[in-house]
Each structure stands twice: as C-alpha cells, then as structure tokens.
C-alpha cells in the first residue's frame with residue numbers, strides 16, 4: 001500500500017531553517033509522557049541508528065494515522081468567504097538531543113535546556129499544538145471555510161498548513177511532524193505535487209489576500225470587543241485575518257495589524273481564543 005504522505009526535502013546538513021542547539025549528549029534520565037522513567041539511550045538517541053530514525057517514524061506514523069488523508073474537509077469551490085489564521089511566536093525549535101533532532105519542550109528536555117542556560121518554561125510547543133487542534137477540529141474547518149493557516153515560529157520561520165490537513169492528535173506525533181517540517185522544509189502528499197505543510201518566505205503579509213483585514217488579539221489591548229458582534233458586523237467583502245499568539249508570554253507583532261482587540265476581561269489561552277473566533281464565524285455563517 002502506498003503511504004498517503006511523504007516527507008520531502010533536502011537533508012538538514014545541506015539546508016536548515018532553524019539553527020539546532022549545539023550538540024550535547026543528554027545524560028540525565030527523562031520522563032516519557034506516560035510518566036515512566038526512560039533510560040537515556042532510548043529517549044536521547046545514544047542507542048544510535050534506531051533512535052535516530054525515531055522522529056521520521058513519528059512523522060510517518062502521524063501522516064499514516066488515517067488512511068485516505070490528507071483531505072479532511074470539503075474543498076470549498078464555491079468561493080464562499082473564509083477565514084485566515086496567523087499564529088505568531090509559536091515555540092517550535094529543533095534541538096539536537098543526543099543524536100536526535102527533536103522539538104524542544106519543557107517537560108522532556110528540561111535538563112538539556114538548563115545546561116544551555118535556557119529557561120525550560122519558554123519551550124512550550126504544546127501551545128501551538130492545542131491551537132491548531134482548536135482550528136482544525138472546528139465545524140468551521142469541517143465546513144471548508146478555512147481559507148489559510150500560517151504559523152510563524154519564535155525564531156521567525158513562517159510556514160503554511162493547508163486547510164484540509166489532519167493535524168496529528170498526539171503531542172509526540174505532532175512534534176515528530178514539526179521536526180520533519182522544520183528540517184526538510186515541506187511535507188508533500190505522496191504521488192502528488194501539493195505541499196501540505198510548507199515553509200514559505202516572510203513576511204506573512206505577502207501571502208495574505210489583497211483585500212484583507214488583519215485583526216490582532218491581545219489581552220493587553222484596551223479595545224474590548226464582543227467577538228460575535230464584531231464578526232457579525234464585519235463585511236464578507238474583505239477577508240478577515242485573525243492573528244493570535246501561540247506563546248506563553250509576550251505580545252504579537254502589531255506592525256501589520258489593522259485592528260488590535262481584546263476579546264475577554266481575562267487572559268485566555270490561544271486555543272480558547274481560537275475556539276471563540278471559530279464559534280463566532282459558525283454563528284454568522286450558520287454552521288452547526
């Protein structure tokens with residue numbers, strides 16, 4: 001049977017986007033996500049060849065997860081209006097842990113990060129994972145009303161995710177896929193030319209529809225908006241682009257934003273904000 005996806009691109013040594021952290025062998029034991037103590041060899045790649053292919057295996061598992069993917073939502077050919085999302089400052093950094101390239105995270109790589117005088121609390125790829133699931137699991141996405149999704153990492157790497165891609169549901173598989181993407185620069189459906197996930201040139205504005213209105217979200221904005229009313233009042237003539245931060249702290253880049261709003265009196269997670277945005281459009285466009 002042919003695999004539904006393939007990972008394409010050059011090898012990391014020839015062409016890399018993010019500078020991996022300096023090579024350093026992880027010596028301490030780390031916890032697996034099942035909470036079991038895992039020996040260094042298994043988790044960090046000291047075991048050699050087998051461990052080195054772990055990321056690739058995870059990425060392949062992720063894309064093999066459901067036969068018949070990538071199409072998960074109907075492609076909307078009727079030119080109905082859709083929404084664009086930009087997720088900013090996503091914490092997706094590839095580091096070389098042992099012999100493996102992995103997406104660094106505060107749970108599995110705390111010792112590795114501390115040794116490099118980096119704050120483990122800053123390494124939260126789970127935020128972008130949850131954010132993407134919030135978007136892609138929404139009825140809005142299933143109804144084919146996602147126009148485009150862009151992610152910009154904290155290091156400035158910009159990539160596009162096609163609206164009908166199935167995001168891996170488990171964190172490990174997600175990290176495997178992201179690690180492959182950031183090293184190989186694209187992930188393509190096998191036997192097809194289309195790049196399902198693709199690193200693209202900055203700035204994101206060059207990829208946005210000409211007639212678009214960019215709305216940035218931040219708790220720090222003084223303009224508190226009722227999101228349902230806000231979306232309902234917006235004309236469908238301009239494409240709405242929602243910019244949400246996928247980081248734990250800090251504020252999104254306001255430079256290209258047309259309107260900067262807060263949607264709650266409380267600080268929310270990115271996933272919660274995205275759920276609200278999707279719901280507002282589902283109400284407006286009567287998607288149930």
Ligand SMILES: C[S@@+](CC[C@H](N)C(=O)[O-])C[C@H]1O[C@@H](n2cnc3c(N)ncnc32)[C@H](O)[C@@H]1O
Pocket residue numbers: 216217218219220243244245246247248249250251252261262263264265266267268269270273
């Ligand atoms: C964990 S927050 C980051 C905190 C950041 N200080 C901020 O600007 O809200 C992640 C993202 O969720 C969005 N967000 C969180 N609370 C919000 C609120 N009350 N109104 C609008 N956006 C919010 C922002 O886009 C933010 O970048």
